[in-house]
Amino acid sequence: MIKYLAVSTVIVFGIGVVVAAWVNRDLIRIKIASVYARVAPKPGASSRLRSGSIAPLSGDAPWALSALPECLTQVSKSTGSTRYVLAHLPKNAVWIAPPAHLAFGDCTIAIDGREAFVRRGDDRFRIPPSVKFYRAGGEFVMLREAARSVELRVYQPGRP
Secondary structure, three states: OHHHHHHHHHHHHHHHHHHHHHHOOOOOOOOOOOOOOOOOOOOOOOOOOOOOOOOOOEEEOOOHHHHOOOOEEEEEEEEEOHHHHHOOOOOOOEEOOOOEEEEEOOEEEEEEOOEEEEEEOOEEEEEOOOEEEEEEOOEEEEEEEOOOOEEEEEEEEOOO
16 A cells, blocks of 8 residues: 555656646746857967879869859859740850860860860869850850759959
8 A cells, every 4th residue: 555655646746747847838948048258279280281293173063164263253143944044144145156265364165066175274174065155245154054954154254
């Protein structure tokens, strides 16, 4: 009988705690405030300059022209359906028929059929098919069709 009384007391007490916690749940919420801790600067790890040269970059890179601001600076980008993207093609755009070789700063772009090759120093990038290029006043335009969308990027020569 004493065991039954002890077990029932524990159960009643446990239910009471759960009910009290549920009723007062707004009062027992944990609130964490952000704080600013000052930390003394630490010296960086010393590193020796390695002798040798950095390996040149190469590969397929639809974004290659956007990554070379010394040559071309991207001023706009439109991505979507063919109809949407062609609406953003500058009105005065003139198609550059392949084969063509263009130079912007220290970059050269070789347009060969439906793809293009970008060269800057020892770096070599390929803009995969299907890509077309246009001139629009002082701007350079790239129109690239991918599997599920079309992308239009407009560039200006050199840094802004």
